[in-house]
Amino acid sequence: MSSKYDSITDAITPTCATIKRTPSRASVSSTYSTRKRRRVSVASLHLGQDLARPLVPETPIEEINGDRFVTVRTSTSFPLNITPRTNRIAKAFGLLDDRVLSPTNSPSLYSDRCFRSLLRRSASELFSTSRAASLLSAKANLGARNHFVLALDGPGMSTDLFASPMAWSHANCIGVAFKYDVYFQDLESRAVVHLCRSSLSDGTVHSIDWGGKAKPYLLALGTTFGDVRVMDAEKGMQLVDWVDDGHGMGGMHWNGDVLAVGRAGGNVTLFDIRMRAEIANIMGHKRRVHGVKWSVDGHHLATGDDSGIVHIWDHRASNLLTNGDKNIRMKHKGPVKALSWSPWQHGLLASGGGSPDGAIHIWNTGKMAPSSGPVHTIPLQTTITSLHWSLHCKELLSTHGSSWAVPQINVHPAAHASAVGVENSLAVHSYPSCRQIVNVKAHSAPVGHSCMAPDGCSVFTVSPKEETIKMFRVWSAPDDKDKNEGSDMTFKSTIR
Structure with missing residues (x-):
């Protein structure tokens, strides 16, 4: 059991x-x-x-x-992709x-x-999303218009690309030199005034410059033989005449009552309008001084010569900051006429070289040290005739002459393409990226010189071979003041 x-x-x-x-x-x-x-x-x-x-x-x-x-995954399940x-x-x-x-x-490597x-x-995609252009930027102004707003005939201007035959005053007057004569036009009343005429013995007018905000009707002019004259445009009279014994003329720039004048012998002469006499003679260059530019605060003077050397002179110490050591010299491979001090960063200087240099160097003069180089370089392989920092945003404007053939063995093909693109044009670069954001063909011939408006929004360009002066609206003021100024100035007139 x-x-x-x-x-x-x-x-x-x-x-x-x-x-x-x-x-x-x-x-x-x-x-x-x-x-x-x-x-x-x-x-x-x-x-x-x-x-x-x-x-x-x-x-x-x-x-x-x-x-x-x-x-x-079963054999009877429907596929994920049913329709296109x-x-x-x-x-x-x-x-x-x-x-x-x-x-x-386990998860596949392909997955x-x-x-x-x-x-x-x-x-x-997230990081490459482009931000909307600021209303102050040249991209939203010059880039949107891509055209000049005013054109003036300018026959008889100096064909020398190192000349500075035009300037813009704080009284909104544009002054232009035609051979021996100097004219100015009030852009508000459109009245054209013949200011003065130099004699044959003094030579043609090479450079002109208006006084600062305190003296907007003060106009200085220099002839090819070295004669420097100061005129009162409001009264139409000559104030002083400084005669130089045989030295040619370079660039010039006002700093209050002091006028700095570059000479062909390499020296820079300082004149005081109050004393009506020469007060200093700066020796540092060995070739003709083409570029002369005071800093915004008036403490430093930047000068560039025909050999490509840039010097900084301290006005308070009366001493050259770049003359003690050869390695500290700011150097280009071509003549330097274009100089511009930043209005929003102390000690930031931009300099542009001519042929065969064709590059923009940006220097931090407040941190200069032996053998120190530029903080940024923009190679363009095109003659750079003038530079202007914007007053309202971190952008730099440059005007250009002709470009030249670039050996492809040393330069990337993209650099050659950009060189051809900025020929005879007006270009704007952002800072500190140094990226080109606007490029407008200004003239059919090389741009010899340019000047910026006192409000920092517009720029006049000169092309001696084309015999044309054009005004471009490049930037806008922060409060959009005078936004429509010049919008009706699309006609073509003559200054003579």
Whole structure:
């Protein structure tokens, strides 16, 4: 009897063990989500009636799949890309990769690579989003108009690209030198006045410059033979005449009552209108001084000569800051006429070189040290005739003459393309990126000189070969003051 029941018990035990065993939490969580529930109901056992038949569950196992991922791709599942439209959407969101999860297979390297590519593309789009151009910037003004707003005929101007035959006063008067004569026009009344005429013995007028804000009607002019004359344009009379013994004329610039004049012999002469006499003679250059520019605060004077050397003179110490060490000299490979001090950063100076240099150097004169170079260089391979920092934003304007052939073995082809692009043009560069943001073809011939308006918004350019003077609206003031000024000046007139 015992043997009979022992055999029955042995037959039941494996079956019952199989039914009552509950899967562990670890085995369930590896395949299904924690939100899944597995409910198993087992038929009640009656030893007397059901020993002969096999035991099976009365209710099948019910599985609730609450996960949002497909665990295993089945052969009957529909593809993710049903239509061309969904195909494009899936491709845009990176869903065409192998992204179906599998409990056994690890993520493929291709999937990881595509996911990283998607992240890089998203990040690059985020960082490459261009900001809207500021209303003060040249991009929103000159770049939007891309044309001059005023044109004047200028026959008989000096064809010397190192001459400075035009200046803009704080009284909104534009002065222009034509050979021996000097004219000025009031841009508000449009009245043209003949101011003076130099004699044949003095030579033609090489450079002119208006006085500062305190004396806007004071006009200085220098002839090719070195004669310097100061005129009162409001009264139409000569105030003083400084005669130089045989030295030619370079550039000139006012600093209050003091006038700095560059000479052909390499020296720079300082005149004081109050004393009506020469007060200083700066010796540092060995060639003709083309560029002369006072800093905004009037403490430093920058000068550039025909050999490409730029010197900084301290007005308070009466000493050259760049003459003690040869390595500290600021040097170009071509003549330097274009100089401009930044009005919003102390000691920041931009200088431009002519042929064969064709580059803009930006110097931090407040941190000059032996063998220190420019903080930025903009190679353009085109003659740079003038430079102007904006008063309202961090941008630099440059005017250009002709370009020259660039050996492709030393220069990248993109540099040659940019050189041709700025020929005879007016270009604006952002700072400190030094990226060119605007480039407008100003004239059909080289731009010899330019001057900026006192409000810092407009620029006049001169092309002696084209015999034309043009005004361009480049920037806007912060409060948009005089925004429409010059909008009606699209006619062509003559200054003579």
